[in-house]
Amino acid sequence: MASSGDHDEIIKSISDAPPTHYMVKIESFSLLTKHAIERYETESFEAGGYKWKLVLYPNGNKSKNTKDHVSVYLALADSSSLSPGWEVYAVFRLYLLDQNKDNYLILQGNERRFHAVKREWGFDKFIPTGTFSDASNGYLMEDTCMFGADVFVSKERRSGRGECLSMIKDATSSKHVWKIENFSKLDKESYDSNAFFAGDRKWKVRFYPTGTKQGTGTHLSIYLTLVDPETISDGTKIFVEFTIRIFDQLQGRHIAGKVTKWFSRSSSEHGWVKYVSMVYFTQPNSGLLLKDVCLVEADVCVHGITSAI
Structure with a gap:
């Protein structure tokens, strides 16, 4: 079962509708591992007035001691243009295409607060690597897969001044x-x-x-x-x-x-x-x-x- 960094409720669902905000298609997925690319960041995309990125760890996020899973996160891409003390609250869904059934596995967690110190949220254990790699499941077909994201900004807050x-x-x-x-x-x-x-x-x-x-x-x-x-x-x-x-x-x-x-x-x-x-x-x-x-x-x-x- 997928898990996020915290022990909170994760909603797992299947949908025919693709993500409206962003999709990334990765061909020759196995080469990420072959070339020791532990972390892959997509190009930025806009949602809710902010720029975001998808972040994938093909063999799990080692900093979270995650093994035998693909880790997937949503990250706020560019915070430099935001004023000091900014906070963005967002609910997001991360998608993985089942190429056999032409539908999407979706994981959604609680509302998250993105800010200068914590710019990235997601799922340490998005999907077991064994499940992901088994072609009969449709997620990785001919070494190709597709991930996606929808982001819904619920509120923004300026927390005033801060310091480092x-x-x-x-x-x-x-x-x-x-x-x-x-x-x-x-x-x-x-x-x-x-x-x-x-x-x-x-x-x-x-x-x-x-x-x-x-x-x-x-x-x-x-x-x-x-x-x-x-x-x-x-x-x-x-x-x-x-x-x-x-x-x-x-x-x-x-x-x-x-x-x-x-x-x-x-x-x-x-x-x-x-x-x-x-x-x-x-x-x-x-x-x-x-x-x-x-x-x-x-x-x-x-x-x-x-x-x-």
Whole structure:
């Protein structure tokens, strides 16, 4: 018995009437297997204002662990012209011609929702390969068969905005060392390091020698800043793990802050308002300021990017 990807009702019927929307005739069907064509997509056809394709797996859809069956699906062919957040609800029937009786085996399932993530629905076990290949059944005659489809769009919906998170496998971190000299002569509110790349984006370290916000006058403030945030599209977020260190130049150690944050056009800077107290920073034995020089290192790793769909 045919089955779909889900355990729901499948209506199996026989009809003399051919499909009104699309038919595909496949000659030399056995050559698909001979040439290891596991998946065959037809040209697109229009139904209900959308373009569709039939998708056939002559020896079953391996990704669904389907064996000894022909798998047949309906797929939405071109979603690029549709607006973000689109959903199309459709009922469809898939046909197979019985060339002996000149009628059609038809499989129909429940109404399905086609959208960006799930563009394909159908039947993993449309027909057993043994039944299909037996010429006495009329489905495959002289190595030729005919499949078809009817599609009835029941409703459309725009679900508003959506997003896609792409995590980055084996993400690599980028290190940037910044030597700040003549610290006692720094007279601006903030200073930026040179730009450096991490995860295909440019970054800077921003340093407030006399602090900012709640840290003003008592602490050093340090931030990681995304360069040119205006070039990031709305709805895009960058998931970043970063560490900022100031080295103890006497003991070969360091103090460090480590966090994970989402950066975006509207949130392009993250860090520490009270990174280290000025009292500790300026103590000669802390080693953080030696000969009026301090060494700052940023270690930045981009782990993922969310984009609007």
